[in-house]
Amino acid sequence: DGGITQSPKYLFRKEGQNVTLSCEQNLNHDAMYWYRQDPGQGLRLIYYSQIVNDFQKGDIAEGYSVSREKKESFPLTVTSAQKNPTAFYLCASSAIAGGRLRWNQTQYFGPGTRLLVL
């Protein structure tokens, strides 16, 4: 089945530690995204990528980094500079048709990773 997988489901971070959240998709989507969700709040965009080896900052990129070496993968690193990392992290992907952005493409989400600080 096609879809988006995120791992791990739960992740614990110690003070001063960098941790990496995995996101993989086999939907052949060009665009991928990372969102952060805090309790009782909506989604905030961290980073997005519309093509391999290119990515853009979202609204809350500080303290995070990403890479896009493969179309299928878009890992997110939560660095020690992120002082309040406890949240639910959601990865998403969408198609971009014909090399030109089609603005009515739906986003598909993974199951999420919950990050907790020890």
Added chain:
Amino acid sequence: GDSVTQMEGPVTLSEEAFLTINCTYTATGYPSLFWYVQYPGEGLQLLLKATKADDKGSNKGFEATYRKETTSFHLEKGSVQVSDSAVYFCALLTSNTGNQFYFGTGTSLTVIP
């Protein structure tokens, strides 16, 4: 800038009650509008969408009509079930933002038997 304003929750309804969750938007250009649902501990799932004015999206008994004159996309269901308990997010996507979505803050719905 582009944004979505969603009805605040939480909303608690009895089974078989009528549901409305309000969503209004601000956007330049001609946005597509979406409703996503998030069940406890899971990611978001697309519930329905509408890509132009007067379109009605529908799925699983839920409906929403894209009203350009009122810049709204309210979610409705005639008879809710306990299994509909979840958080519902309204979202928009405009040609100005490429593939970047703007999400509302979410509305938590609890349906009691």
